[in-house]
Structures are given as structure tokens and as C-alpha cells.
Amino acid sequence: MKAEILATGEEIRTGAVIDSNSAHIARALEQEGLTVVRHLCVGDDLALLAATLSEIGARAEVAVVTGGLGPTTDDLSAAAAARAAGVATALDPEALAAVQRFLCALNIPLSPSQQKQALLPEGAGWLPNPVGSAPGFQLAIGRCRFFFLPGVPREMRRMLADQVLPRVRALLPATRERHLTRTFSAFGDTEAAIGDRLAHLPEKFPGVRLGLRAHFPEIQVKLYLGGSAAAGLDQRLAAAASWVRQRLGPVVFSEAGEAMETVVGRLLLARKATLAVAESCTGGLVSHWLTNVPGSSGYFLFGGVTYANSAKSGVLGVGLQTLARVGAVHEETVREMARGARRVAGATYGLATSGIAGPDGGTPEKPVGTVCIGLAGPQGADAFRFRFDSGRRLANKTLFAMRALDLLRRELLKAAA
Amino acid sequence: MKAEILATGEEIRTGAVIDSNSAHIARALEQEGLTVVRHLCVGDDLALLAATLSEIGARAEVAVVTGGLGPTTDDLSAAAAARAAGVATALDPEALAAVQRFLCALNIPLSPSQQKQALLPEGAGWLPNPVGSAPGFQLAIGRCRFFFLPGVPREMRRMLADQVLPRVRALLPATRERHLTRTFSAFGDTEAAIGDRLAHLPEKFPGVRLGLRAHFPEIQVKLYLGGSAAAGLDQRLAAAASWVRQRLGPVVFSEAGEAMETVVGRLLLARKATLAVAESCTGGLVSHWLTNVPGSSGYFLFGGVTYANSAKSGVLGVGLQTLARVGAVHEETVREMARGARRVAGATYGLATSGIAGPDGGTPEKPVGTVCIGLAGPQGADAFRFRFDSGRRLANKTLFAMRALDLLRRELLKAAA
Incomplete structure (x- = not known):
């Protein structure tokens, strides 16, 4: 069964607001077994709205329209739907009573513009809105059943779940897809x-x-x-x-949409292991990711962002001779950093990064994008060198940090085997 | 001048991803003085894509299409554009060279599927993508000039600004608003x-x-x-x-759209000052932001993510008595942390955070959202307490980190006066 989704309103048309409603509706309809063929958006233009509704009515079997149900003159959905269906609009007594009840609870008088919200196309079925003043409605245009919902995401979601999806299910054949x-x-x-x-x-x-x-x-x-x-x-x-x-x-x-740091955290917990991190080029990003996971204080003990060489030696105990001989970006250095972080924090594992995120600081032997990653654990310490230059400092940091966590993940998987 | 925007791809069609590209493009085109009449979205369906391009080509004068330019078989934009324009596709030598250059920098070999990205409709003009592998292209279909851009927002934005908007401006009459x-x-x-x-x-x-x-x-x-x-x-x-x-x-x-850390970095440089950071609740985010700024190694010396109390005392020298008496989240503790970070790194300023990002760990006196921030400098150390609970761990970390950098920024402004 083919479905289309139409978002209306000047804010969405001009890009002032990102339309998140259509994605939500698409997910819900697809989950019910419908095929969402098209999303569309047009602004508050009566002729264009009516023409778009007619087009959809000729193509789809179900359509959900958001926006344009409010009290102001730029709320045109009911008028456009009436024009596309070839009917007039009339005050719907049920809808009017609902608008009155809603306003009464807020101590707002019923003005002519508020009353306009109860003007529905003839033959439309009122859809109650329990969390806002604008009622929705359903109406057949062409061969398609249309559901008109408010554009306010909270109201739209509630009405989609309560009013639309049950009606859509009833339209589906028993052997639905x-x-x-x-x-x-x-x-x-x-x-x-x-x-x-x-x-x-x-x-x-x-x-x-x-x-x-x-x-x-x-x-x-x-x-x-x-x-x-x-x-x-x-x-x-x-x-x-x-x-x-x-x-x-x-x-x-x-396979569950988790972030890398969530997976790593779960593996650490399962092995009753703890972690300390020493970061140079990733500048705190590995620690930031790890500590985004609730409960990470159970395995994450310490992160040292040792940008300056003095911090590498002072805090982590990296040998000044090592730094002088091979430099900050080197397998030997990150191995010492990983060992140092592990020792300082008394952790099971130490993970270290040092590299050149750019845009400056590259050399012919160590171009921008070079990263060395050290991993120290109960069995000793290892180090790796990679190169991936995305051309952007933050993207390079992200790739370096992800690679470091991925190395730890693969090590933890081996430790289990 | 009428414009339309088409987003393509199964993720957007099915609602797995919210389309933020179309709003960005709409804003940019409207700012140039064009009228965006419609946004559309269809999935990876060659016949439907080609039909949609033909429809747009009959209605609009400018169209921007996102997505479907990548190396895999579900990337159909070039084939659909060729079908709608009634031409064949051919390897574009310039586009192929650009794909090769991009992959070469990443040490990735040119596979047949990577090569496919350089297959453009005959008569199309290649649009370089400086930040990704998939080239864009422009092509006339019907009476409309189409611009095909990647769906990755970062690549799309860069190419829209560099390649599309200058060409759109050239199409506009000179007396425009x-x-x-x-x-x-x-x-x-x-x-x-x-x-x-x-x-x-x-x-x-x-x-x-x-x-x-x-x-x-x-x-x-x-x-x-x-x-x-x-x-x-x-x-x-x-x-x-x-x-x-x-x-x-x-x-x-x-007033130039800069990030807080860029502003703070510039102030530090101007005052020839250096910085060390001690983070508990922000978990590395302050250090990560600071080191996102190219050249930050000129003033950022050290960041300690001292999650465990043992790290707070061992690395930063926070008194165990202080921690026992007032706890980790307290003005006294962050003052000692800030002083410790400043001393360990030999920095002009020390900045420290300790708080409760949640979702757990709150108490009646220190509910989730409480953060203490310490700032040590040449004139001594100060500490502040705030509470802002957004209800989300990452958002709380973000607010805490932003507040810490903002305190440092205001201190640096005073130091100048």
C-alpha cells in the first residue's frame, strides 16, 4: 500500500526549521507495512497546496499531512483540502466543542480566529487533539485517505499514534506486508x-x-x-x-546501533577490567566518548591529555631520551605512554594516541594523518601506526580516536577467546 | 526564480534519518533571492528518480539534489539524471582523476565501484568535492539547471557554498534584492x-x-x-x-560564528598565557574542544581527566582530606584541582570541573546537573557552583564544559582590561 507524506508551512519551505515530522511518520508507516513513496513540502500557498493534495490523491492510498491547522490566516490546510476534494468547509460541532474545551482550560476566550480551527471540509472526520487546540481531520481525496495533523511535533506524534495508525491498520489487508x-x-x-x-x-x-x-x-x-x-x-x-x-x-x-564506546565499555565490564587513556593528538576525545556512557566510572579511571612533551614525561613517565630520539609520534613513545597511563591509574589496560591531526605539523616522514596507537595490558604493550588524512583536523581526531577504541575492542575480544 | 530541492535515499525515505540538508539548501537559496517552491524526497528507485527529475525539470529553473553519488549499487543519481536528460553516462576524466587523488591520500586502491563515482551523464559538468570521494555534477534537464551534491552534510555544505551558490548568483538578474x-x-x-x-x-x-x-x-x-x-x-x-x-x-x-574554544584560544594567545585543564564530570570534553583548534598546542599544555578520586589526588595533588570532607563535587575540590593542573603543567591558568552529569549519582544536596568549576591563575584561585539539568548526560556535559570555557573567557577579558 503506497503512502505519501506532505509537510506544509513557510518555516519548513524556507529552511528556517528542519522537518523532523516526516521522518517520524515515515518510520511509523513503514513499520505498519506501508511503502512511503514520496515526502513533499510546500509553503502556505492555497492553490499550490490544493494542487499538491490532488496529485497525491491520484497516486497514493494513504497520505499524512502536517501543519496548517492553527488559528491564523496562513493556516490553509482545511481550505486546501476542501478545494482538492471539491467540497465546501463548514463548522464541525464536535471539533468546535473540543476547541472550546481546550481554550477554556487555559482561560483563553473563543475568538473568531480560534473558531476557524473547527472549520473542516464537508465530509471530513474530526480527529481529536488531546494536547493542543488545533483539531485534525481525515478526508478522502481521489483514491487516497488523507490524515491532516498539526505541525507541532508533540501533538503530531500523539495523534499519529492514537488516531492515524489504528485507522491505517484497519485499511490494510489481513495478509499485509x-x-x-x-x-x-x-x-x-x-x-x-x-x-x-x-x-x-x-x-x-x-x-x-x-x-x-x-x-x-x-x-x-x-x-x-x-x-x-x-x-x-x-x-x-x-x-x-x-x-x-x-x-x-x-x-x-x-548489531544494535550502539556507539563504539558503549561496546568497549560493555567488554571492559564483562572482563572486570579497567582502563586509563593517554591522549596526545586525540586531545581528550577518547576520554570524552568513554565518559559519555552512563556508568563509565566503573571502568574508566584516568585520562591524560598530554599535549606538551613535559606532560608526557612528567605525568606519564615517558623517557625524555625516548622523546628526543624518536619524537612524540612514534611506536616507542605511545608504548611508553600506554604503560605510563596504566601504571599511574592502576588500570588493567592503558591506551595511548600520538599523531598529527593537522592542518600543520606534518613532515615528509610523518605527514598529517599519521597516528601511533599504544596498547598496554596484562600481557605487555604493543604499538601500531596508521595513516588516514581526511583533510580536516576534527575528522582526523575522530578517525584516530575511533581506531584506538577499535584496537582495544579487538584486544578485549581476543582476551575472551 | 523558482527552485526545488530533492533529497534521495532509502534512509530518508524510510525515516531512518532526518533530512537536514534540504533546510540548509532552502535557507541558502532563499538568501540568494530564489523562491524554493517544493522539497521532495524519494528513495533509491531508478524509474521514480528519473520521473521525479523530469517533473522538476518541467517546473523549476534551479534544482539541488542530494545523495546517491557514492560508490555502491544503490547510488543512482547519475543514472537517473542521464535517463531524465535522455543521454548516456560516461567516465568523466576530471572526475576520475579527482576520485583517484582523494583515495590516494587515504591509501585506498581504486576499485571498480570507486571508479563508478566518475560515471557522469554526458554533457554534465563535474563539480569538485574537496572533502569527500564522490564528485558532484551539474546538468540541464528540461528548462531547469540541476546541481547534484553528495548526501553527507559536510560535503554537501562545502560544495553548495563553493560550487552551487556562485553559479546560481550568475543566473540571477543584476537588479536583484x-x-x-x-x-x-x-x-x-x-x-x-x-x-x-x-x-x-x-x-x-x-x-x-x-x-x-x-x-x-x-x-x-x-x-x-x-x-x-x-x-x-x-x-x-x-x-x-x-x-x-x-x-x-x-x-x-x-560575531563571526566562531566556537567558544576558538575565542578562548585567541584570548590566551593574545595574553601569551597557557592553560591546563582538570576534568571530572566533563570527562575530556573541555580538552577535546580546546584541541580542535589548529595551533592549540601553543597554549594548551595538559588535560587530566581525573574520574577516580585516586587520580584527583595522585595526578593533581587534591588532598585526600578535602575529598573525604567535602566530596568530589565541591568548590574546595575544584579549586584544588585547578591549582593542581596549573602546577603540574606549569601553566598560566588552571581550569577544573567536577559535577554530576547523570543519569545517576545525584543526591538531595547535589542533584544531577550540579557542577562546580574552579579557575586558578596568577592572582589566585576561585570556584563557582551552577546547576543546569537538561535531562541528558551528554547535554549536561556540554553545558558544564561550555560554562567552564565561558568563565575562563570572561576572566581573560578582565585580565586585558
């Missing part, structure tokens, strides 16, 4: 490389659709499968998911 | 309080429109003035800006 999705969060490979590794998915799992999306610094891998409820959809999607899991291996760090 | 804006970034007062202080702006400066927008954690105060080029617009807006500056005083921290 279901739409299933699975999401894998991946890090450590490019979008293209992941796409190549999963290139055979369509032939191996007919009907399962693959979507890849760069959600910097992660790649999100999505599987979509739709069909009738009787077709064993869950098993088919589970089989595809299992294949994806096996093809991508440890590149996938979550 | 000018639309001027000024933006003030404010922190330390609510949106309502700022609105009250500026309530007389419309009468004092007729034609100047005021816009307040919460851009968490800042408030952005915008002045808009439009009119014909000959009307002395600049002087009128400058007079209004000067009045706003005087009304708001130190609440305004930037």
Missing part, C-alpha cells in the same frame, strides 16, 4: 570495500536489499526485506544477516 | 531573556528582522535586512548590530 530491517555498525574498512565483500548478497538472498551508508566514522550496513507475513521473512533475513556477519567478521562492532 | 544577515553567538542567558532585552529592536530599527535560535548550547541572535542594493542597507544593519552588541554585553562571545 511486513518490512524488516537489520543494521550492522562497521569500522575499519571503507564503504567500497564492504560493498565489494557483500556484492553477492542479492544473488544469494533474493529479495533482501542491501544499503550502505557512511555515518562518519562508521559505515552502517543495512538489510531490508519486505513481503507477506506468511513468507518466512524472519528466517530469510536471519540467514542473510548470518552471511553478512561471517563476511565482515570483526569489522562489525554492533 | 540583497539580503543581509548578522549573527551573534551568545552564551550565559536564556533565549527568552535575550528576546526581552532586544524587544525594542523592531521599533528602533524599522525593517530589521530579529531571529533567535537555540543552537545548543549557544543562542544564535540573527539580524536580517533586505532591500534594493541602493538603500544604504549596510549602514542600517551596522547601526542595529551596534545596539544589539551594547544590549547584550559579554553574553555575546563571537
Whole structure:
């Protein structure tokens, strides 16, 4: 069953406000098994609104329209709907009573403009709004059932759930379609490389659709499968998911939409391990992420942002000779930083970063984008060097911090095995 | 001149992602004097995409399309544009060279799927993407000039500013209206309080429109003035800006859209001062922000994320008796933390935070949202207590960190006077 979503209003048309309603409605309709074909937005222009409603009425079976139900002259939804349906508007007694009740509770008198909110197209069905003054309504235009809701997100959400979705369900055939999705969060490979590794998915799992999306610094891998409820959809999607899991291996760090730091925190807790971090180029970002997780004080003990070499030696005990011999960005240095952080805090693991986030500070041997990561644990300390230059300082910090946490994650997975 | 905006992609169609690109593009086009008539969104469906492009091509004079330019099989924009324009696609040598250059800097080999990104409709003009791999392009379909941009907001914004808007300006008649804006970034007062202080702006400066927008954690105060080029617009807006500056005083921290940490960094440099930070509740966020600024190594010496009390005493020298007597969240503790950070790093200033970001850990005397901030400098150490609970851990950390930097900023302003 095809659905369309129309957002109305000058604020959205001109970009003063980002339309979050349409995404919310799309998710809800797709979850019910409808296919949202189009979103549209037009401003407060009666002729254009009426024409757009007529177009949608010729194409879709269900439509949800937001905005334009209020008391002011730029609220045109009822007039536009009436014009598109070829009917007049009339005061709806139920809607009027509801507007009166709502205003009365707020001690606001019923003005002519407030009364206008109860002017609905003839033949429309009033939809109560329990959390605002503007009533909604439903109306058939062409072959499509339209639901008109307020633009205020809180009112729209409540009315969508209470009034629209139950009516949409009743319109669906008993054998209605279901739409299933699975999401894998991946890090450590490019979008293209992941796409190549999963290139055979369509032939191996007919009907399962693959979507890849760069959600910097992660790649999100999505599987979509739709069909009738009787077709064993869950098993088919589970089989595809299992294949994806096996093809991508440890590149996938979550199947529940979690952040990397949440996954790392859970692994630390499970191993009763604690962590201390020493950051140079990432400048506090690793610590910031880790401490975004509620309860992180249970495993995160200390982070040292040791930008100056004097802090690297003074706080972490990195040898001044090491710094003089190999410099701040080097495997040896980050190994000592990781050991130092671990020792200072008495933690199970120490994780350290040192690199060149840019835009300045690069050299021919150590260009911008170079990062060394050290990891110290009960079995000793290790160090790694990578290079990824995104061209932006913050993006480089983000990539460096993500890579550091990912190294710790993979180490913790090994520690469990 | 009529414009339309098309967002493409399954994530937006299904509501998994809220489309913020279209609002950004609408604002920019309206500011140039175009009228954005419609926003549309469709998914990754070649036939529907091509049909939608043809429809827009028959209605509008300028269109901006986002998404569908990446390397994977669900990236269909070039193919759909070619179909709508009635041409084939071909490898664009300039686009291919740009993709190669971008991948080379990241040490990624050019795979067939990466190469696909340089397949453009015949007759299209390549638009360079300086911050990502997917090139954009421009193409005439029907009577409309189309600009195809990546869906990644950062890449889209850069290309809109650099590639699209100059070309759109060239299409406009010379006698067009000018639309001027000024933006003030404010922190330390609510949106309502700022609105009250500026309530007389419309009468004092007729034609100047005021816009307040919460851009968490800042408030952005915008002045808009439009009119014909000959009307002395600049002087009128400058007079209004000067009045706003005087009304708001130190609440305004930037008139150039800078981040708080950029302003603080500039003040530190100007005073030849250095900084060390000790963070508990902000968990590294203050250090992360400070080190986002290129050249911050010139004044930022050390940040200690001392989550555990043992780190507060071990690394910063906070007295164990102090911690036992008043606890971690207290003016005395943050004063000692600030002094300790300053001493450990040998910095001019020490800045410290300790508080309760939540969701757990609150008590009746120190509820979630309580934060103490310590500031040590050449004249001694001071401490402050605030409470702002946004109900979300990350938002609380953000408010705490912003307040800490703002205190330092106001101290540095005094130090100059």
C-alpha cells in the first residue's frame, strides 16, 4: 500500500526549521507495512497546496499531512483540502466543542480566529487533539485517505499514534506486508570495500536489499526485506544477516546501533577490567566518548591529555631520551605512554594516541594523518601506526580516536577467546 | 526564480534519518533571492528518480539534489539524471582523476565501484568535492539547471557554498534584492531573556528582522535586512548590530560564528598565557574542544581527566582530606584541582570541573546537573557552583564544559582590561 507524506508551512519551505515530522511518520508507516513513496513540502500557498493534495490523491492510498491547522490566516490546510476534494468547509460541532474545551482550560476566550480551527471540509472526520487546540481531520481525496495533523511535533506524534495508525491498520489487508530491517555498525574498512565483500548478497538472498551508508566514522550496513507475513521473512533475513556477519567478521562492532564506546565499555565490564587513556593528538576525545556512557566510572579511571612533551614525561613517565630520539609520534613513545597511563591509574589496560591531526605539523616522514596507537595490558604493550588524512583536523581526531577504541575492542575480544 | 530541492535515499525515505540538508539548501537559496517552491524526497528507485527529475525539470529553473553519488549499487543519481536528460553516462576524466587523488591520500586502491563515482551523464559538468570521494555534477534537464551534491552534510555544505551558490548568483538578474544577515553567538542567558532585552529592536530599527535560535548550547541572535542594493542597507544593519552588541554585553562571545574554544584560544594567545585543564564530570570534553583548534598546542599544555578520586589526588595533588570532607563535587575540590593542573603543567591558568552529569549519582544536596568549576591563575584561585539539568548526560556535559570555557573567557577579558 503506497503512502505519501506532505509537510506544509513557510518555516519548513524556507529552511528556517528542519522537518523532523516526516521522518517520524515515515518510520511509523513503514513499520505498519506501508511503502512511503514520496515526502513533499510546500509553503502556505492555497492553490499550490490544493494542487499538491490532488496529485497525491491520484497516486497514493494513504497520505499524512502536517501543519496548517492553527488559528491564523496562513493556516490553509482545511481550505486546501476542501478545494482538492471539491467540497465546501463548514463548522464541525464536535471539533468546535473540543476547541472550546481546550481554550477554556487555559482561560483563553473563543475568538473568531480560534473558531476557524473547527472549520473542516464537508465530509471530513474530526480527529481529536488531546494536547493542543488545533483539531485534525481525515478526508478522502481521489483514491487516497488523507490524515491532516498539526505541525507541532508533540501533538503530531500523539495523534499519529492514537488516531492515524489504528485507522491505517484497519485499511490494510489481513495478509499485509511486513518490512524488516537489520543494521550492522562497521569500522575499519571503507564503504567500497564492504560493498565489494557483500556484492553477492542479492544473488544469494533474493529479495533482501542491501544499503550502505557512511555515518562518519562508521559505515552502517543495512538489510531490508519486505513481503507477506506468511513468507518466512524472519528466517530469510536471519540467514542473510548470518552471511553478512561471517563476511565482515570483526569489522562489525554492533548489531544494535550502539556507539563504539558503549561496546568497549560493555567488554571492559564483562572482563572486570579497567582502563586509563593517554591522549596526545586525540586531545581528550577518547576520554570524552568513554565518559559519555552512563556508568563509565566503573571502568574508566584516568585520562591524560598530554599535549606538551613535559606532560608526557612528567605525568606519564615517558623517557625524555625516548622523546628526543624518536619524537612524540612514534611506536616507542605511545608504548611508553600506554604503560605510563596504566601504571599511574592502576588500570588493567592503558591506551595511548600520538599523531598529527593537522592542518600543520606534518613532515615528509610523518605527514598529517599519521597516528601511533599504544596498547598496554596484562600481557605487555604493543604499538601500531596508521595513516588516514581526511583533510580536516576534527575528522582526523575522530578517525584516530575511533581506531584506538577499535584496537582495544579487538584486544578485549581476543582476551575472551 | 523558482527552485526545488530533492533529497534521495532509502534512509530518508524510510525515516531512518532526518533530512537536514534540504533546510540548509532552502535557507541558502532563499538568501540568494530564489523562491524554493517544493522539497521532495524519494528513495533509491531508478524509474521514480528519473520521473521525479523530469517533473522538476518541467517546473523549476534551479534544482539541488542530494545523495546517491557514492560508490555502491544503490547510488543512482547519475543514472537517473542521464535517463531524465535522455543521454548516456560516461567516465568523466576530471572526475576520475579527482576520485583517484582523494583515495590516494587515504591509501585506498581504486576499485571498480570507486571508479563508478566518475560515471557522469554526458554533457554534465563535474563539480569538485574537496572533502569527500564522490564528485558532484551539474546538468540541464528540461528548462531547469540541476546541481547534484553528495548526501553527507559536510560535503554537501562545502560544495553548495563553493560550487552551487556562485553559479546560481550568475543566473540571477543584476537588479536583484540583497539580503543581509548578522549573527551573534551568545552564551550565559536564556533565549527568552535575550528576546526581552532586544524587544525594542523592531521599533528602533524599522525593517530589521530579529531571529533567535537555540543552537545548543549557544543562542544564535540573527539580524536580517533586505532591500534594493541602493538603500544604504549596510549602514542600517551596522547601526542595529551596534545596539544589539551594547544590549547584550559579554553574553555575546563571537560575531563571526566562531566556537567558544576558538575565542578562548585567541584570548590566551593574545595574553601569551597557557592553560591546563582538570576534568571530572566533563570527562575530556573541555580538552577535546580546546584541541580542535589548529595551533592549540601553543597554549594548551595538559588535560587530566581525573574520574577516580585516586587520580584527583595522585595526578593533581587534591588532598585526600578535602575529598573525604567535602566530596568530589565541591568548590574546595575544584579549586584544588585547578591549582593542581596549573602546577603540574606549569601553566598560566588552571581550569577544573567536577559535577554530576547523570543519569545517576545525584543526591538531595547535589542533584544531577550540579557542577562546580574552579579557575586558578596568577592572582589566585576561585570556584563557582551552577546547576543546569537538561535531562541528558551528554547535554549536561556540554553545558558544564561550555560554562567552564565561558568563565575562563570572561576572566581573560578582565585580565586585558
